[in-house]
Amino acid sequence: MKTIKITLCAAVLGLMSFTVLPAKSVAKIIETAASAVTWKSESIDLGEIPQNKPKAIEFEFKNTGKTAVVISEVKASCGCTATDYTKTPVKPGETAKVTATYNAANKGAFTKTVTVTTNAETAPKVLSFKGTVI
Known part of the structure; x- marks a missing residue:
């Protein structure tokens, strides 16, 4: 045996x-494993914001890779947040932004997320912002 x-x-x-x-x-x-996208900030604290006045939040990033970065999708965590982003390819060394516009309808503390999908990262990047509606 x-x-x-x-x-x-x-x-x-x-x-x-x-x-x-x-x-x-x-x-x-x-x-390949190193990210070609460097975010200026992945989380933003807005502090106190007024109720029923949309607030624009800008997330800026820089392409630190060797090829162009293309944003394929930006998705907000709720219907109270509209998104906009750079639609053209971001060349190496250039910066671009993702904008989330939050419509603060209800008073109180909040935390929201925006999920960004690019060709430079295998997993989507989740960005967040928080604050208190007064």
Whole structure:
């Protein structure tokens, strides 16, 4: 029985590929994993804002990558927030913005989010803003 286990283990190890990635491949993987979008702020505290007066919140980012960044979708967490964003490709080194306009209908504290999807990041970026309606 021991001989069968040892033979089976040797066969499995013999079939495995023990290769090492070249340094260029590793560097490319690291470069791809690094984000090409650097946000000025991912969370903004608005403090106190007046009721029934829409408030525009701007989230600015810079393309720190080597290729153009395209925003494909911007989605607000609720119907009380309208969004707008730069529709043209953002070239390396350039800045762009995502604007969320919050219509503060109810008094009290609030926290809202805006989800931004780009071609530069594998997961969407969730931006937030908060404050108190007076």
